[in-house]
Amino acid sequence: MLHTTNPEILLLKQEDVVKAGLLDMKQILAVTEKTYSMLGKGQIQNPPKTNTSIPEKTNWQSFFNAMPSHIAGDVNIAGIKWAAEAKKNASIPGIPYGIDITILSDPETVLPFCILDGTLITAMRTSAVGGLMAKYAAPSNADTAALIGAGVIGRTMVSAVHEALPQIKTMYLTDLDLSKAEEIAAEYGDSLGVKIIPTTDSKGAALKSQLIVGETTAREPIMDSSWLTPGCAIVSMHPSEMAEDLFLSAEAISVDYWKQMKEHMNPLVKLVSEGAIKEDSLIDLSELVLGTKKLRTSDDQYVTACSMGLGALDIMIAYQMFENATKMGIGTKFNLWDKPLWE
Ligand SMILES: NC(=O)c1ccc[n+]([C@@H]2O[C@H](COP(=O)([O-])OP(=O)(O)OC[C@H]3O[C@@H](n4cnc5c(N)ncnc54)[C@H](O)[C@@H]3O)[C@@H](O)[C@H]2O)c1
Structure with a gap:
């Protein structure tokens, strides 16, 4: 917890944030778990993001999202992504x-006290949520996973799934573009003790896996119930890649933060609005972290979890990087003013 009357701001460029430990997935998973626990205890305010699309939402060429939050409890910081x-x-x-x-x-x-690159934080926190969801969703006998999409999130998802489920020793990494999956597999090499198999055959990989994690940019469903084997789990970083039958056939469904997700259209939100899925049957990730609900109660169930992202998690991770950087003496200091002209 920090209280300052000093107008000093620590600037952390991307290289500083990396030096401060951002790529340490174990630490990022721990912060992620703490964030969802605090969210479940009502210690986090995460108002809906506001979007400014240019030239307009239906035909955007660029956009800016403002994502503010306040974290209370033993953290007590405010921030915006x-x-x-x-x-x-x-x-x-x-x-x-x-x-x-x-x-x-x-x-x-x-007083603002830190401004930092948030670009890599987004990748790390998104895959950490995927890893955390996978921990609750995967059956206990899972030793193989199919990671669908070898982009920015696909790269960090490999380490997130490995940290969350170390018993997984084989990962298929799939993409429409094989070279992207090959590049990431080569980057990891043998460093995790996991066999990473690049392929373009996503469905074939899914059928050999007990855990399927989607992180593609597909905005039409690419996964459906023909991808399922008994007892498997699907985790998705963008539910638009999931066909409706994957929600309708699930024994249980978890979401990262329903209060926020329901404001955005996706196949699950559509099914809930039509009454095909009961809103009160959905399990928030915070309930899984706090242990008040379970996603899976036996290894032969098919369960699923999906995420749309939580700005407060970026703020929590950014604060951890600020604390690490301060201890390590990293970053550039900048004063907002020498003396405010008008008080
Ligand atoms: N839930 C969250 O908090 C959150 C946060 C950030 C990004 N996301 C989502 O995660 C997804 C991935 O983001 P990214 O930054 O890694 O994007 P990216 O463009 O870096 O990578 C996406 C990859 O998916 C591949 N792909 C597209 N369609 C495919 C298909 N049908 N089969 C296999 N591969 C396919 C592309 O070739 C690409 O390599 C996006 O949908 C993004 O919106 C979610």
């Missing part, structure tokens, strides 16, 4: 498609 994407960036070498920045502020004096 300013998350942006530009379609043009896909054709400009050297610029990521999505670029995020995070500001942390003291909730008592409202």
Whole structure:
């Protein structure tokens, strides 16, 4: 918990955030678990994100999402993630498609105390949620996983699933573009003690796995119930890639934060709005973390979990990076003013 009357801001560029330990998936999973526990205890305010799309929402070329939150409890910080994407960036070498920045502020004096790159935090926190969901969803005998989509999130999902479920010793990593999966498999090599098999045959990989994790950019369903084997689990980072029958046939469904997800259209939200799935049957990830509900009660059930993202998690991870960087003496300091002109 930090209280400051000092107008000093610590600037952390991406390289600083990496030095501060962002790529340590074990630590990111621990922060993720704590965040969902605090969310479940009502210690987090995470108001809906506001979107500014350019030129407009239906035909966006770029957009900016403002994602504020306040974390109470023993953390007590406020912050905002300013998350942006530009379609043009896909054709400009050297610029990521999505670029995020995070500001942390003291909730008592409202002084900002840290501004940091949030781009890699997004990848790490998204896959950490996938890993955490996989831990609750996978059957106890799971030793093989199919990770569908070898992009930014696919890369970090390998380590998230490994940290959350170390018993998984084989991972199929699939993509429409085989070279992307091959590149990530080569990057990991033998470092995790997991056999990573790149392939374009996503359904074939799914049928050989007890855990399927989707992290594609597909906006039409690519997975359906013909991908299921008895007792398997599906975790998805964007429910639009899941066919409706995957929700209708599930024994239980978990979501990262229903209060937020229901504001956005996707196949699950549609089924709930039509009454095909009861809203009160959905299990929030925070209930799984707090142990008040279970997603799976036997190894022969098919269960699923999906996520849309939680801004408060970016703020929690950013704060952990601020604390690590401060201890390590990393970053550049900047004063908001020498003396405020008007008080
Ligand atoms: N839930 C969250 O918090 C959260 C946060 C960030 C991103 N996401 C979502 O995660 C997904 C992946 O994001 P990313 O940044 O890794 O994108 P990315 O563009 O880096 O990678 C996506 C990959 O999916 C592959 N792909 C597309 N369609 C496919 C298909 N039918 N079969 C196999 N592979 C296919 C693409 O070739 C690409 O390699 C997106 O849907 C994104 O919106 C979710």
